[in-house]
Amino acid sequence: MKAIIIDDERLARKELTSLLQTHSEIEIVAEATNADEALELIDQHQPDLIFLDIQMPEKSGFDLLAELDRTPLVVFTTAYDQYAIKAFEVNAFDYLLKPIETDRLARVVQKLLDEHKKSTIHAGEPQQKLSHTDQVFVKDGEKCWFVRLDKVRMFESDGNYIKVYFDSVRPMIHKSLNALDEKLDPKAFFRASRKHIINLSWVEKIEPWFNGGLMVELKGGDKVEVSRRQASKFKERMSL
Known part of the structure; x- marks a missing residue:
């Protein structure tokens, strides 16, 4: 090691x-x-x-x-x-x-x-995208967590911050959703809209929505709208 x-x-x-x-x-x-x-x-x-x-x-x-x-x-x-x-x-x-x-x-x-x-994490691969097996550190004020990305069901943009959804908490980190999107493995995470990135392994239900979009329900009950622009990509990713 x-x-x-x-x-x-x-x-x-x-x-x-x-x-x-x-x-x-x-x-x-x-x-x-x-x-x-x-x-x-x-x-x-x-x-x-x-x-x-x-x-x-x-x-x-x-x-x-x-x-x-x-x-x-x-x-x-x-x-x-x-x-x-x-x-x-x-x-x-x-x-x-x-x-x-x-x-x-x-x-x-x-x-x-x-x-x-x-561990399935391989050292020496700095260009590798962040996937389910990777661990990240989340710090919100005085509270801190180590989190495996398979536990994170969704990221939500909130101004200059990102809200991280895992367990029963939603801490805020000072990063942009665009920058995060570039680092995440597209096989594991999907950019649903300008405001949301979802963990594909947490998807439970998918329904048609307004204007050609989709409504996705995650395990645990969180609902995220997939924009019309992203709906076709999402269907392809989920083989619908």
């Missing part, structure tokens, strides 16, 4: 690197001291895993994750219990409290290896 350590403290990076030397399955390909540096290194190396300090100057670990299109496995590293608790609130893979204990690290590494074997 390729990994990047992201921590503004040199001694913390050195300590973790030293501890990981006994775990040959994990290869440290780079180290970053801040979020901006980490963004470049993640884009360059496409790691399977990042060890991420939560509290860093200027941008936190959560801020960094919010800027990534595709999120690798994440293990938070922190010296504070309060951040560890928040890490679990955002459904992180796991966390390590500083100073890191060797036994605790060994357990986390074993979990990582088990998860990596199950």
Whole structure:
């Protein structure tokens, strides 16, 4: 597994690197001291895993994750219990409290290896579109979530923001629907209209609608109008 350590403290990076030397399955390909540096290194190396300090100057670990299109496995590293608790609130893979204990690290590494074997995400393919198996990080104010895209039933444009529909929540992210549409796999997601992108695996019912359009009902009850312009493409995609 390729990994990047992201921590503004040199001694913390050195300590973790030293501890990981006994775990040959994990290869440290780079180290970053801040979020901006980490963004470049993640884009360059496409790691399977990042060890991420939560509290860093200027941008936190959560801020960094919010800027990534595709999120690798994440293990938070922190010296504070309060951040560890928040890490679990955002459904992180796991966390390590500083100073890191060797036994605790060994357990986390074993979990990582088990998860990596199950994963269908292939590293080293930066041009690959975001599909159902990819994980993204959603940050809305102080609330954060890791979400697999197969859980997202719909994206809805709301001004300069996008509303993300998954589970029972609808957090807002500061992105444009056009930019998101370019990154999503068209086999998995469909641009229904100027305001909506839907997850095709969530489609439950399709009905004719006004002016040659369609009304699509998703599992769970959400309804989305497919514009007349997009209706023929949708029928072709769904083999209607």
